[in-house]
Amino acid sequence: MTILEDLEWRGLINDCTARDALAKRLDEGPISLYCGFDPTADSLHVGNLVPLIALRRFQNLGHKPIALAGGATGSIGDPSGKKSERQLLTKEVLDHNIESVKSQLASIVDFSEDIDNTARLVDNASWMAPISFLDFLRDVGKHFTVNSMVAKESVRARMEDRDVGISYTEFSYMLLQGYDFYHLSQAEDCELQIGGSDQWGNITIGTELTRKKSGATVFGLTLPLITNADGTKFGKSESGAIWLDPARTSVYLFYQYFINVDDRDVIRYLKYFTFLGQDEIATLESQHEENPGAREAHRALACEMTRLIHGEDATEDAVKASKILFGGDLDGISENALQDAASEIPNATIAANALDGEGYPLLDALVESGLSQSRGQAKKDIQGGSVNVNNIRIQEVQAKLTPSDVHFEKYILLRRGKKNYAALVIK
RNA sequence: GGUAGGAUACUCAAGUGGCCAACGAGGGCAGACUGUAAAUCUGCUGGGGCAACCCUACACAGGUUCGAAUCCUGUUCCUACCA
Numbered sequence: 087m088t089i090l091e092d093l094e095w096r097g098l099i100n101d102c103t104a105r106d107a108l109a110k111r112l113d114e115g116p117i118s119l120y121c122g123f124d125p126t127a128d129s130l131h132v133g134n135l136v137p138l139i140a141l142r143r144f145q146n147l148g149h150k151p152i153a154l155a156g157g158a159t160g161s162i163g164d165p166s167g168k169k170s171e172r173q174l175l176t177k178e179v180l181d182h183n184i185e186s187v188k189s190q191l192a193s194i195v196d197f198s199e200d201i202d203n204t205a206r207l208v209d210n211a212s213w214m215a216p217i218s219f220l221d222f223l224r225d226v227g228k229h230f231t232v233n234s235m236v237a238k239e240s241v242r243a244r245m246e247d248r249d250v251g252i253s254y255t256e257f258s259y260m261l262l263q264g265y266d267f268y269h270l271s272q273a274e275d276c277e278l279q280i281g282g283s284d285q286w287g288n289i290t291i292g293t294e295l296t297r298k299k300s301g302a303t304v305f306g307l308t309l310p311l312i313t314n315a316d317g318t319k320f321g322k323s324e325s326g327a328i329w330l331d332p333a334r335t336s337v338y339l340f341y342q343y344f345i346n347v348d349d350r351d352v353i354r355y356l357k358y359f360t361f362l363g364q365d366e367i368a369t370l371e372s373q374h375e376e377n378p379g380a381r382e383a384h385r386a387l388a389c390e391m392t393r394l395i396h397g398e399d400a401t402e403d404a405v406k407a408s409k410i411l412f413g414g415d416l417d418g419i420s421e422n423a424l425q426d427a428a429s430e431i432p433n434a435t436i437a438a439n440a441l442d443g444e445g446y447p448l449l450d451a452l453v454e455s456g457l458s459q460s461r462g463q464a465k466k467d468i469q470g471g472s473v474n475v476n477n478i479r480i481q482e483v484q485a486k487l488t489p490s491d492v493h494f495e496k497y498i499l500l501r502r503g504k505k506n507y508a509a510l511v512i513k
Numbered sequence: 514g515g516u517a518g519g520a521u522a523c524u525c526a527a528g529u530g531g532c533c534a535a536c537g538a539g540g541g542c543a544g545a546c547u548g549u550a551a552a553u554c555u556g557c558u559g560g561g562g563c564a565a566c567c568c569u570a571c572a573c574a575g576g577u578u579c580g581a582a583u584c585c586u587g588u589u590c591c592u593a594c595c596a
Contacts, residue, residue, distance in 0.1 A: 315551095316551085342549080345549070346549065346550080347550095348550070348551075349548095349550055349551065350550095350551080377548095378548070378550070378551095379547080379548040379550080380548080381548065381549085381550080384549095384550090408549085411549090412549055460559090460560065460561085461560085461561070461562090462559085462560065462561070462562095463542090463557095463558090463560095466542095466543085466556095466557060466558085467542085467543070467557090469556095469557090470542090470543050470544060470556065470557065471543080471544055472542085472543045472544070483563080484563070502542090502543085503542075503543060503544090504543095504549055505549055
């Protein structure tokens with residue numbers, strides 16, 4: 087199966103320039119391809135993942151991936167899909183972001199030097215910064231009419247909204263990205279750019295510019311926007327985006343996000359995100375249809391994803407913790423098991439002597455651990471029967487935690503609702 | 514510039530002197546059922562207090578009144594029509 091057939095089967099091709107010509111070129115041998123990302127944050131999140139994983143799919147088949155960090159473009163701001171003008175980021179922030187994201191990229195594409203088609207990371211600031219404004223206008227700007235630029239979706243949306251408008255700076259963004267492609271085609275023999283579907287306009291500017299300036303044919307391919315069956319935004323949980331940085335989104339929560347994917351989405355996501363083949367996914371699909379309650383497909387998705395981003399050991403810990411936390415009773419649990427579970431969920435520390443005498447109010451513990459936002463909310467949660475201490479439901483608002491609630495002289499396990507856990511660590 | 518209308522909680526949207534921390538819908542959270550689903554049903558949805566109650570909040574700043582989201586004055590912003 088060719089790479090394009092594989093992507094097609096996975097539902098990962100949204101749009102493609104000169105599809106037949108690209109297929110032919112891919113048959114002839116490995117090519118270099120790139121995918122850009124703007125360093126707007128110091129971590130990637132799962133929403134960024136599809137194009138990067140696609141880079142890896144190409145790499146697995148011998149092609150040479152280039153990850154492009156938008157040190158230059160990121161300082162301008164891509165208007166695509168943005169309703170209003172963006173705040174400019176300082177150079178220090180951009181540099182810091184690129185540095186942080188670099189290690190995350192390494193878990194997705196292979197940067198090891200002992201293979202022929204090792205991945206490379208480039209920063210477009212390195213070739214963009216030296217170009218003078220005059221040169222840019224003469225060498226790049228001359229190739230495009232404002233008429234066609236204005237017609238691009240990303241610009242038109244902002245032009246039509248007269249309240250926000252679009253600055254000249256953001257208007258120029260597409261030319262910068264277009265120039266990137268031209269530059270990489272010259273300097274790195276890069277022949278393909280991939281990206282999210284919102285990048286179509288920017289990518290075609292690049293293929294056009296390259297053709298006009300050098301006569302070479304380069305290709306563009308966009309991947310679909312991931313949509314959840316229930317209409318919510320993919321990659322967002324109740325507490326915000328699911329980040330790849332474990333300091334921002336714990337491995338446990340990362341794993342749980344995929345475990346909790348909607349039934350209707352799970353097979354699609356296995357195709358989008360994992361490297362499992364047709365046979366394996368077909369097996370999971372039939373298992374899922376026969377017995378959805380077992381959630382084999384969810385487990386496979388969550389494990390594959392967690393393993394890819396966080397590695398084998400962290401995945402095992404997350405699986406272990408999930409088993410303990412959703413296994414019911416705490417009786418007979420071992421100290422190690424509880425400790426493992428506690429290390430995966432939010433912790434709050436209280437002093438041992440706070441439990442003495444009257445005991446420590448459960449209300450305070452809920453707020454302290456972040457499970458409830460305020461004491462008033464904590465009270466409602468308790469009255470609503472959603473609060474558990476050591477997996478036993480507590481409904482007295484005035485309940486106090488005492489030394490008898492402490493397991494192994496160290497832990498009290500709190501839970502709000504079915505899935506929100508926190509550990510109270512006694513010091 | 515003129516005239517008319519508008520600004521209410523996460524969003525939409527009622528309320529036009531006390532019964533308003535504010536109807537209703539969506540969203541969110543939780544409970545029941547289940548599979549850590551979906552659908553459905555139920556409860557909650559400004560902060561503090563066990564409570565009586567207190568504080569903060571109906572664009573902003575003042576005023577009238579025992580009492581204001583509601584009336585008056587000024588300010589800002591929106592929308593429509595006219596110039």
